[in-house]
Amino acid sequence: MELNKKAIISACLSVLLLGFVFSCKAQNETSSKNTQSSNSGGHPKLIITKAGVEKIRAELGNIPIFDATLKMAQEEVDAEIALGIDTPIPKDFSGGYTHVRHKRNFFMLEKAGLLYQILDDEKYAKYVKDMFFQYAAMYKDLPVHPQTRSYARGKLFWQCLNDSNWLVYASQGYDCIYEYLSPEERETLETDLFKPFADYISIENPQFYNRVHNHSTWGNAAVGMIALVMDDAELLHRALYGIENDGLDKNAKDNDGGFIKDPEGRAGFLANLEEPFSPDGYYTEGPYYQRYAMYPFLIFSEALNNVKPELKIFEHKDGVLLKAVDALLNLSDADGDFFPLNDGQKGMSYYSKELVTAVDIAYLHGGKNAGLLSIAEKQNRVLLDDSGLAIALGIKNGEAKPFEKKSVNLSDGPDGKQGGVAVLRNDDLEVVFKYAAQGLSHGHYDKLSFSMYENGQEVIQDYGLARFVNIEQKGGGNYLKENKTWAKQTIAHNTITQNGKSHFQGKYEIGSKHHSVLDFYDFSNDQIKVVSAHEANAYPGTILHRTMAVISDKDFEKPYVLDIMRVTSDKANQYDFPYYFLGQVMETNFKYQTPEVLKPLGAKHGYQHLFVEAQGQANQENVKLSWLNAGRFHTLTTVTDNQDEVFLTRIGAADPEFNLRKEPALMLRKSQTKDAVFASVIESHGSYSPVSENAVNSHSNITKIEVIHNDANYTAVSIMDLQGHSKVFIVSNKTASKEANHKLKIHDDTFQWTGSYYFK
Known part of the structure; x- marks a missing residue:
């Protein structure tokens, strides 16, 4: 039944997308086969929207956490503008200058675009435009990155994963200045930069793109985000469903030892949404990589929700993305640090930029859970968009309540x-x-x-x-x-x-x-x-x-x-x-x-x-x-x-x-x-x-611990403290039912109880 349900959902989404393809073609017969120029509703439309811009401008100066975040972003971008644009020829691994510079550039593309929309200051649009054209001029002749360590080398970075990071953020910057650019400028950027970029990380690197992994989630989101800005139906289909006939073996493995595709051979954003998440929102790679993947999952879903609400992406798999935010917050300690299950760097916490995104978007689309406002207060910053405004207004209005962490079991x-x-x-x-x-x-x-x-x-x-x-x-x-x-x-x-x-x-x-x-x-x-x-x-x-x-x-x-x-x-x-x-x-x-x-x-x-x-x-x-x-x-x-x-x-x-x-x-x-x-x-x-x-x-307050019984059915342990008080814990090794009745004699004592264990 579950497979049938997934197949029906997939078929319905395919029909919706197919209708979108024909609609776009009908609106612009003269456009190229792959790129549509229909812009119904106008830009920006991905993360910050036209309606959102109006509401934000009306509230500026009256929403402290948003105002403070805006001020920090403005100071940061102004300093970068004064420094000048640098797009060096890539050569370094993570941490090297060229890597760090291109990484900082994509953050600036997004932030400057948002500043242009919120402050209506043309200098920010010009900065984004100039950087994009600098990248367009270099990208068409840019070779594969010289470092050969990755199974999927990027061009700007040593791995396609980081190239995908770049395009996810750059897409948001492009959306923000889309109407600032002339049609000819947009055509140049899309022809020389965005389309080749999307093709490189997908069609030219299927071993990276067509798999179930946090890497491919970033790739899918990158292709999908730029597709939504450009109204490119083919790219959007590729983002959601992966590459057809990619030539990859279903059972092939990458150089990390991970299988490329899911057990049914599926790929794309929806497969990555289905396979790694449990119904409880636990991400099988563990909280460190769940944190990392939540940004592309949620930012692309936010864009899909704004541009193609008929896909009902936040309802997919019974709202698993919104459940995932709650699960991830529960997988952190009292200080907000994520438990380092599997590969996980200690100290990574819900103060990270990915969790600012997760909390804000989950608040806006998850029924405005007041507990999330208390997390946002601790984070002390918000997204500069519609969801960040919602958080800021909730905090301003005194609606925050503590996010209560309880004992949880996540499948x-x-x-x-x-x-x-x-x-x-x-x-x-x-x-x-x-x-x-x-x-x-x-x-x-x-x-x-x-x-x-x-x-x-x-x-x-x-x-x-x-x-x-x-x-x-x-x-x-x-x-x-x-x-x-x-x-x-x-x-x-x-x-x-x-x-x-x-x-x-x-x-x-x-x-x-x-x-x-x-x-x-x-x-x-x-x-x-x-x-x-x-x-x-x-x-x-x-x-x-x-x-x-x-x-x-x-x-x-x-x-x-x-x-x-x-x-x-x-x-x-x-x-x-x-x-x-x-x-x-x-x-x-x-x-x-x-x-x-x-x-x-x-x-x-x-x-x-x-x-x-x-x-x-x-x-x-x-x-x-x-x-x-x-x-x-x-x-x-x-x-x-x-x-x-x-x-x-x-x-x-x-x-x-x-x-x-x-x-x-x-x-x-x-x-x-x-x-x-x-x-x-x-x-x-x-x-x-x-x-x-x-x-x-x-x-210690313990005098003695003793295993007083152990067989196929029961294991019993006694704990005696310094005061001579003794407690007995018995676990049923065979029958875990909460309704089962048990009776066990140990030495001269008889224990009777109902349930999976006894403690007294």
């Missing part, structure tokens, strides 16, 4: 059936539990991994990507080889590595076929938030089952995290289970030896990048590690037996160029073990002030 996959990501929130603790699909070529091999935050500070970290974005000294600002040898590997994450090998052998073609499976989640109880999932394909013959809970307990200062990883296998294996804590070790309860010479933990699958700083044997039922970070104490207490090894490791081995952060971990190892349970509690407690030099509540 992954186009149908929401390929795992997902859960964020468990309680007080100011956040646990991010990843049981998602591979995440296309930006995915990591980290099934059932997690990270933990307290009030925006990382407590247990996910490494993120190995890249210094746009810093030329570090690999031209591109991905470093350590991204594959370390950041993507399983041992780099807080999950199980079996026999020293990454999940799916670290191979994309295997990992992309599988996803973890949700057993249940329950966020209905203020005292406990729980999620549970299993993974049966990371290692053939082995099932990983992880349950995580954030628990409030009156006997503890703060909520604590309960982590139960249950492993069952058809043979004995070595299991390595790290916790990448951040901070300074305070104390341990186990004996260890420190080597005089640091050596790597292993030779491959990421182990080559871990120094062993200490090694010991678990000598009691629980291993404890306490550390201090950002003025807070934390303690990990984990169940062990006397056969378990304990390692204190540090990232940074086999790293001669110092590309990796030198951060610590505690790693548990069970050798020659068939089935196992790793049960742990992570506490946040106390504080330390370097001003008063007082340490408060610096010790």
Whole structure:
């Protein structure tokens, strides 16, 4: 049924576009086959509209956040005008002068165009016009970029992705000065610059354009945006549906290891809207790339909504783009930084320009959610267009309300059936539990991994990507080889590595076929938030089952995290289970030896990048590690037996160029073990002030954790605090139904409950 629904939608859109083609031809028989000159409604019409310009001008001086944003843009563009136009011959990677200059130019083309419309000052239109003609003069003879690293080299930039960035922004500038230009000037620009530019990033680079990936989303939006300005129906069809008969193998892969097309061989903007997004708005590549892709998704959709409202783009896939904005905001910590799932640079946040665009457009077209106004207030700037005006008026009128982040479970996959990501929130603790699909070529091999935050500070970290974005000294600002040898590997994450090998052998073609499976989640109880999932394909013959809970307990200062990883296998294996804590070790309860010479933990699958700083044997039922970070104490207490090894490791081995952060971990190892349970509690407690030099509540409140029952049906863990109070958590390993009744006798106690788990 789902496929039929998609086919019907696609057919209807094709009919609408076909009608548009014939309409345009009828209006102008003398125009070329590919370019129409019909301008019904006039310009600007993409993002800022004629009606919007009138409303903005009427409100200027009376909308503080808009006025301040306008002033900043004017100062920036005026400085660039004074500096003069420079369109250098391209030669550099990201971070180099020519790259940065052309990137700045496309921002100026958009901003100057908007300033022309809002301020009605001809100097801004002339600046845009002069820059466009300078580009037109160079583009027709411009060779492919000299840097050969990319699978799809651009002309202005080293990759077509950045060329597409340029055209998305330039299209908006062109729309703003369209009526300032003469018909002859427009003909020159479209013939010498815009049409060849659009053809190059699409027809001449189908391996870039005709795929499902954030790269092609930018390409589709670029071609579509310039098509809408020029009323070019053929280009618009190409933007929405991709290139027909592109000669590409449906199963071909790019140099990132990602498949070029979706499983049904589709391409184009609508395919990119369908395949990577789940019905909940989660983008399978992860929040870092969701943030990056939201700009072309939303800016092109805004243009389509304004120029071709009959497509009802914001209703597509049950309004998934508007849901995606809400999902993305929920995938940020207390400071607004996005959780670094898959390839993700830490520190990227909802203060980015892409999220200013997302928040503004989602507010205008998503029912004017007052919570978005509070995010916009924090961002402290708006788009200089119709949606930015709507935000500014909402804030001015005092309509803002806090954007409330709650525990959420976001499904992954186009149908929401390929795992997902859960964020468990309680007080100011956040646990991010990843049981998602591979995440296309930006995915990591980290099934059932997690990270933990307290009030925006990382407590247990996910490494993120190995890249210094746009810093030329570090690999031209591109991905470093350590991204594959370390950041993507399983041992780099807080999950199980079996026999020293990454999940799916670290191979994309295997990992992309599988996803973890949700057993249940329950966020209905203020005292406990729980999620549970299993993974049966990371290692053939082995099932990983992880349950995580954030628990409030009156006997503890703060909520604590309960982590139960249950492993069952058809043979004995070595299991390595790290916790990448951040901070300074305070104390341990186990004996260890420190080597005089640091050596790597292993030779491959990421182990080559871990120094062993200490090694010991678990000598009691629980291993404890306490550390201090950002003025807070934390303690990990984990169940062990006397056969378990304990390692204190540090990232940074086999790293001669110092590309990796030198951060610590505690790693548990069970050798020659068939089935196992790793049960742990992570506490946040106390504080330390370097001003008063007082340490408060610096010790753990836990006396003992014990696995009191484990079989195919149930796993039970008891937690005893220093006061002698004991709590029991039991998870049903087979029956996850909320309605199921359970009865379990453990020693002399009988537990009865209804639902997926028991806690008392």
